[in-house]
Amino acid sequence: MTAPSAVKAALTTQSIETPSWAYGNSGTRFKVFAQQGVPRSPQEKLDDAAQVHRHTGVAPVVALHIPWDRVDDYAALADYAKERGLRLGAINSNVFQDDDYKLGSVCSPDPAVRRKALGHLLECVDIMDATGSRDLKLWFADGTNYPGQDDIRSRQDRLAEALTAVYERLGEDQRMLLEYKFFEPAFYTTDVPDWGTAYAHCLKLGPKAQVVVDTGHHAPGTNIEFIVALLLREGKLGGFDFNSRFYADDDLMVGAADPFQLFRIMYEVVRGEGLSSEVAFMLDQCHNIEPKIPAIIRSVMNVQEATAKALLVDRDALAAAQAACDVLGANAVLMDAFNTDVRPLLADVREEAGLDPDPIAAYHRSGWAQRIIDDRKGGQQAGWGA
């Protein structure tokens, strides 16, 4: 078992990126249940994100979404974040909510639509220049609903053309993270449906193009940790969009549906030296019925717990059991770590960092929940599309 001191050291350097949109209202196609105190601006989202970092100590980065976080001065927004101990993270493009994108964005059969979509992606890189962000996150809703609707290969050609143009625009220290999703909102084909498609495009583009694994973007039963291990081995794992799913892309709190799967994913990250690399550990969640800030804090804690358990795997004993073809022994080594209650260890890590050992309780005691309800009356609440 890895000595807790090494585990503690690794846990104190972990950084989990929270998404601006998780602080705003969200819902399903059936209903958005608006909540009191929800941010009305990107600045108020950062105020809420600062509470998550204040109580967890490991969430200093906030991903933005354009146009949901559009402001006149992105450098000023970066300063606003910095004044709160935060920095702006990935810039998430949005080529899925404009009426023009009904038949696709960069993959659309209409060249004018493709030009419009590419223009937005290039604008996002301009914003990265202003915010100092390293990563551009690209998720395409592009796809088709019926066989014959469009040509699968031609859409890949259009995608490659747009990705190449974006890649050529990137600065030296910037990356593009291509996210795949097996279905939704398109139902017959999705133009970036799986890790293989994303990997193939990123391989052609070059080292600044990497793959994002959204844990909710796989068919039921997919072995996600295998994908993680392979992409990490190939130097193409740009990051995660962490969330939980029961049936589809449910965007629930990460670790809430299958903590064992999250542990297996984090074990492959640890085993592949991914903790200390450039892998971005982002959340991509929506808290439709639960209070948002505590749900995000819980998600951060779940990632920490999975990471701590992964770090506790006795790698020497595991390697020895594997080399000896000791199937049950090797499995037992992994399960020993997964079955270890790491909450006391994490409480120690937090106390040694000057934090409350229980971030959720600390948040509830802080009074922030009531304060934002009192302060944020009136005005247009932030949410998907707002």
Ligand code: AOS
């Ligand atoms: C959509 O399903 C993808 O997970 C996206 O990463 C994300 O939800 C969207 O880009 C919002 O920023």
Ligand code: ZN
């Ligand atoms: Zn995602």
Ligand code: ZN
């Ligand atoms: Zn998603």
